[in-house]
Amino acid sequence: MCKDKKNAPIAVIDSGVGGISVLSELLRIMPHESYIYFADSKNAPYGVKTRDEVLAIMLENTKILLGEGAKAIVVACNTATSAAVRVMREKYPSLPIVGIEPAIKPAALVCEHPTVVVMATPLTLKEEKFKNLMDRFASDEEIIPLACPGLMEIIESGQTDGEVVDAYVRDVFAPLGDKKIDAVVLGCTHYPFVKKTLEKFLGDNVVILDGAAGTAREAKRRIEAAGLLCESDDHRIEYLFTKENDDKEELCKRLLSQLK
Numbered sequence: 161m162c163k164d165k166k167n168a169p170i171a172v173i174d175s176g177v178g179g180i181s182v183l184s185e186l187l188r189i190m191p192h193e194s195y196i197y198f199a200d201s202k203n204a205p206y207g208v209k210t211r212d213e214v215l216a217i218m219l220e221n222t223k224i225l226l227g228e229g230a231k232a233i234v235v236a237c238n239t240a241t242s243a244a245v246r247v248m249r250e251k252y253p254s255l256p257i258v259g260i261e262p263a264i265k266p267a268a269l270v271c272e273h274p275t276v277v278v279m280a281t282p283l284t285l286k287e288e289k290f291k292n293l294m295d296r297f298a299s300d301e302e303i304i305p306l307a308c309p310g311l312m313e314i315i316e317s318g319q320t321d322g323e324v325v326d327a328y329v330r331d332v333f334a335p336l337g338d339k340k341i342d343a344v345v346l347g348c349t350h351y352p353f354v355k356k357t358l359e360k361f362l363g364d365n366v367v368i369l370d371g372a373a374g375t376a377r378e379a380k381r382r383i384e385a386a387g388l389l390c391e392s393d394d395h396r397i398e399y400l401f402t403k404e405n406d407d408k409e410e411l412c413k414r415l416l417s418q419l420k
């Protein structure tokens with residue numbers, strides 16, 4: 161494998177700043193790699209679009225990322241993973257492509273037959289991939305899907321705590337009333353940034369899970385298996401935003417430091 165290919169960047173893609181929660185875990189276990197953080201702000205939000213719309217967008221984005229020289233793509237977006245990863249892999253069989261899915265599997269280990277709330281975008285919860293995941297674990301867990309339209313936009317505006325986030329969380333959980341919850345799965349990569357508010361609202365007895373660390377581990381395995389782990393110390397992170405005049409690099413850096 162040629163050195164240039166090994167030292168090429170790993171692309172991390174989301175509709176906005178949410179994938180920073182995955183980038184943070186990638187940096188933890190692959191600190192010497194270079195990354196292109198690609199925020200598709202022009203097409204955001206993905207979560208209220210149709211599957212076909214998100215698939216078409218992701219196929220376009222894949223071409224752009226390959227044009228940027230990416231050696232692997234981490235789809236750091238649950239919505240885009242469920243709508244597009246299977247087709248992306250079919251089209252680019254030799255490119256390591258790693259997706260993320262709601263951490264329903266680890267939630268089963270929280271206690272015996274837990275009640276698990278899965279917060280995600282409307283499209284993620286509508287997709288076949290989620291239905292299959294739910295069917296697989298239905299005998300171990302009571303799974304309650306909780307669509308959270310609008311939450312990504314709040315986080316995109318830079319608000320990760322405060323009155324607006326408090327009110328959103330209170331309202332979105334209101335239909336569950338006093339239901340006893342054992343675990344909450346953050347099925348959208350934006351949501352780890354409001355974890356503190358969720359902890360405050362849910363209390364100490366509710367475990368909050370997300371799939372970022374598992375996705376980063378899988379990315380490392382796949383990149384290693386392809387013989388593409390980098391061999392240089394000259395690493396960098398480049399931020400790309402598809403919407404003109406919407407440079408959120410500073411917000412990305414702030415969110416990254418929030419997770420350290």
Ligand code: DGL
Pocket residue numbers: 174175176178179204205206207208236237238239240281284312347348349350
């Ligand atoms: N961060 C994305 C996810 O993990 C979704 C945000 C959006 O709706 O675009 O699902």
